[in-house]
Amino acid sequence: MVATVSGLTNAAQASAYYEADDYYSEDGTAPSVWLGKGAAELGLSGDVDQEAFTRLLHGQIAKDQRLGTQRDGEWSHRPGWDLTFSAPKSVSIMAEVAGDRRLIEAHEAAVQRTLALAEQHLAATRIREDGEVRREVTQNLVIASFRHGTSRALDPQLHSHNVILNMTQDQDGHWRSLEPRALYQLQKQLGALYRQELAHEVTELGYEITKGKDSSFEIAGLSPESLEAFSQRAQAIEAQLAERGKSRAQASAAEKQTIALDTRQAKEAVPQAELVQAWREAADSAGLTEEKRRQLVAEAQGRLTAHADQESSNVFGRELLADQAVAQGAAMLGERNSVFATTALHEAAGRFALGAVSQAEIAEAITRAETTGELERRTYLDYRGAAFEGMTTATNIANEMTLLRLEEDGRHKITPILSPLDAGKTVAQAEQRSALKGHAWNEEQRAATAQILTSTNQTIGLQGYAGTTKTSTVLATVAKSAELQGYRVTALAPTASAAQVLGDALDSRADTLARHLLA
Structure with missing residues (x-):
């Protein structure tokens, strides 16, 4: 799956796991970075410090402040949640096998921008006052992000584990536990936002993409055989599903996640040079030869140079495309919902403009639509009554006003059906x-x-x-x-x-x- 959310239950195990060996870095630890406004508030930046990470997993904000509760003489605190984003197989192959390391930066940029959207729209806490519990939007998270490059089957798989620590600062400046429900509810939406942002970054590097369902994509030019050659993990999951008489499309998310856990192999440390050599031999056998790999990178760089010459004259065109994508997304959402979440609009607009515009440009287009009156801010309530930042359209407002006038004009105008x-x-x-x-x-x-x-x-x-x-x-x-x-x-x-x-x-x-x- 492109995006997964899993709860962490053991702080000590989590601390050791995310700092596990990975071939990227020279010192044997996974590349990492602190993200989120909450992290900045705590003075955390740059590489994730093991000591600070472990302390925060245990809920220790400061010497005199620790989140959690005392239960049966022991301190109880959920460490946090792992929100993992995985790049499409073709991106991992071109980054790791073909050696285009620009794609790693593209992946990191997409991860960080998606997390920024999650922080802005989904971060919240629960506050108990006068015997009642209310949900308060906080817009800040403490995130430790760890980048890895292989699957457990030792295929190239560029992915980032983003540990969202169980803490957020409320509007009064107090640190509280995070309310994570939105992360689970919008897991699929967050995955789509990541894919959309990555598709934009990849096309910005000069690559052409082939679009799939639900904002999925692959870099154009790689054969199905070359993708299959580096999909051992996916093949193992599909084999297990086949034994149950199901395909990926038929299986539920819970089934796929259960099988993914059942088929996980133990981690194996292999030197980077050996991995890359084995990958390139496998690529050669699948028809993705060194010549073909070099050609794909060179063609992308050539397109990038050509695009750079046209960029200054294309600004207006990109704005127009972003405006059209937002209008289409809002119209689609407005057909079923009078008010919809702002994150849903970002995702819907990104689906229409996959690879062509960024989420930052979509945000600007949403602001322009607000200025012209095509969109208006509203509070969106989910099915449990939790409040999120939302939008409605001028068309929906006009339709509702018409309905209200019709209702008012029809009062006391008919004979009752029955006495x-x-x-x-x-x-x-x-x-x-x-x-x-x-x-x-x-x-x-x-x-x-x-x-x-x-x-x-x-x-x-x-x-x-x-x-x-x-x-x-x-x-x-x-x-x-x-x-x-x-x-x-x-x-x-x-x-x-x-x-x-x-x-x-x-x-x-x-x-x-x-x-x-x-x-």
Whole structure:
């Protein structure tokens, strides 16, 4: 997987693991760097210091401040989370086998910019006040980033382990434990943002790319055979999935992660020179000869020189492309959500402009769209009610204003479907039928059904969470009552699957709204 999030449970083991041998550096330790505004606040910069890293894993901010709780005479503190970004196989091959070390810098730049977005939009803590717990956005993280170059199968695999330590500074300057839910919820989104930023960096180096699904890509010019030759780890996982009768596309993320852990090999220390020699022999056998490798690098450098000559005249074109990508992304998100997370807009826009513009340019385009009024800031609430920075579109606002006017103009304009007495009888009968099937109504369902049946308003809104049986109780009862009174009932839903559920509940045909409008 391109991005994974895993919780760390043992501070001592984590400290030793991330400083493990790696062939990149001369002193035998993995190249590392402190990242995040929280790290800067603690005076941490440059290479990750082992002593400071170990201390922070244990939650020790200062001599007189330690995060965590005392449990059964022992101190309890979750060390942090490992957010790992892995480069596409072709990038690893061209960096490690072909020797284009510029791609390592491209990977690091993509990692750091993705983490900066995560810090800006996802960093938060939980604060208990007056018996209640609230989520506070902090916008600062303490991150120890370690770069590695091989997989456990000793294939070239450029990846970075980014240890997000369990600490963040609240708005009053106090250090608190991090609230990590967003990291898990948006794991796939963060992976896409990393790929998009890396695709931009790779094209900026002169390489051409072939685009895949979900912002995936590979450097153009490498054959499937050459990629397969350095995918032993992926082959082992796919073999395990095949034994279960599944492919990567069919397996869930949890299944793939479980198999990835089951098939992990023990780490093996091999000198860099031996690894590179073995890789180049394998590449030669797969048709990626030294001549071909040199040619790919030379062609990229040639394109880079040509692009540099055109760069000054292309600024306006890039701005226009970023503006178009943001507009497309916002329109797509706005079709399903009145308000969407700003990170979702970054990811959607980056998907449309993969490799052509950076996330920094997308951020500038979002600001321009705010200035012109095409986008407006809102608070986005996830399915658990956590608040994030969000956006809505001018189109969504206009649509909502139209709906509100229609609702207001339709108040007290119709004769109720049923009288209060008949509505009460209908609800009681529907409730009895449900009871025979083993389903009980609650007071909210009774009240909602009665209110709709006796309303004099043309437009009535009913809001309910998924799984609260509002369709099979409230809506089904209202629809059948209306039909008995001579009304024609039209059932519409936003998606085909929702229309199917609605039609089954009402025992009638249901269409999507788009199909209905088209017809």
